[in-house]
Amino acid sequence: MNKPILYGSDYSVYVRSACLVLMEKEIEYELVPVDIFAKDQLPRHYLDLHPFGRIPAFDHAGFRLYETGAITRYIDEAFPANPLQPPTAQERARVNQIISIADSYIYPHLVWGFYVEQISKPRECTATDEGKMAAARIAAPVCLKALSDLMNGRPWLGGTSLTLADLHVAPMIDYFLMSDEARQLFETFPDLASWWSRMSQRASMKMTKPSG
Numbered sequence: 001m002n003k004p005i006l007y008g009s010d011y012s013v014y015v016r017s018a019c020l021v022l023m024e025k026e027i028e029y030e031l032v033p034v035d036i037f038a039k040d041q042l043p044r045h046y047l048d049l050h051p052f053g054r055i056p057a058f059d060h061a062g063f064r065l066y067e068t069g070a071i072t073r074y075i076d077e078a079f080p081a082n083p084l085q086p087p088t089a090q091e092r093a094r095v096n097q098i099i100s101i102a103d104s105y106i107y108p109h110l111v112w113g114f115y116v117e118q119i120s121k122p123r124e125c126t127a128t129d130e131g132k133m134a135a136a137r138i139a140a141p142v143c144l145k146a147l148s149d150l151m152n153g154r155p156w157l158g159g160t161s162l163t164l165a166d167l168h169v170a171p172m173i174d175y176f177l178m179s180d181e182a183r184q185l186f187e188t189f190p191d192l193a194s195w196w197s198r199m200s201q202r203a204s205m206k207m208t209k210p211s212g
Helices: 013-024 044-049 068-078 089-123 130-151 164-176 180-186 190-199 203-207
Strands: 005-008 030-033 057-060 063-066
Touching (some): 005 013, 013 068, 044 057, 057 068, 063 068, 068 164, 089 130, 089 164, 130 180, 130 190, 164 180, 164 203, 180 190
Parallel strands (some): 005 030
16 A cells, blocks of 8 residues: 655644554654745645645545544544544544544643743743733643543543544643643643653654654
C-alpha cells in the first residue's frame, strides 16, 4: 500500500496528533514540511491540498483529506491493524465527544490561553493578553473536570484502551503543562495526572516532540 503523506510542521498539535496515530498503528509515512507562520506566503500548490491554508493536509494514494479528525479516523479505518476506535457505538461516540471538546475548548484555552500567553509570548518578548489569560483561567478547570468525569475511573480518556481521543488531546496537554500554573491545576485531577504519566512515556509521544 502506498505510503501516506502528511503535510505540516511538528509544532502543530494537530499535525502531531496525526503523526501519533500513524506511529501507534505502525504505518510508515512521509512528513512534508509546511509552515503556515512562514513570512512568505504558502505555496499555491498547498492551497490545492487545503483551501483554508491550515495544517495538516493528507494524501494517501491520491486520496486527499484535510481536518485532523477526518484524517485520523480515515487512517484508523483504512489500516485495520492496531485499531484506535472502540467497537461499540456508545464508546465511539464518547471518543468523538472528547475530540470535539478538545477542538472547541481545550485548544483555544489550554494551548492558546495558557501556553501561548504564558510561554510563547514571553519567549518572543510579546506582551501577554490579560483578557485571554483570564478567560483561560476560568475555562481550564472546566475542561479538565470534563475530561476527568468522562474518564469515569478508566485508564484512558476514551475507555479501557488507547484511542484517537488520547492521541488528539495529548499534544494539547503537552503544551499546557509547560506552564507552572497549569501543572499545579492539572495535579488536582489525579486520574488525569495518572493518564499523563502513561501517555507521555509512550514511544510515539517521545518521537514526535516538537523540534522548536
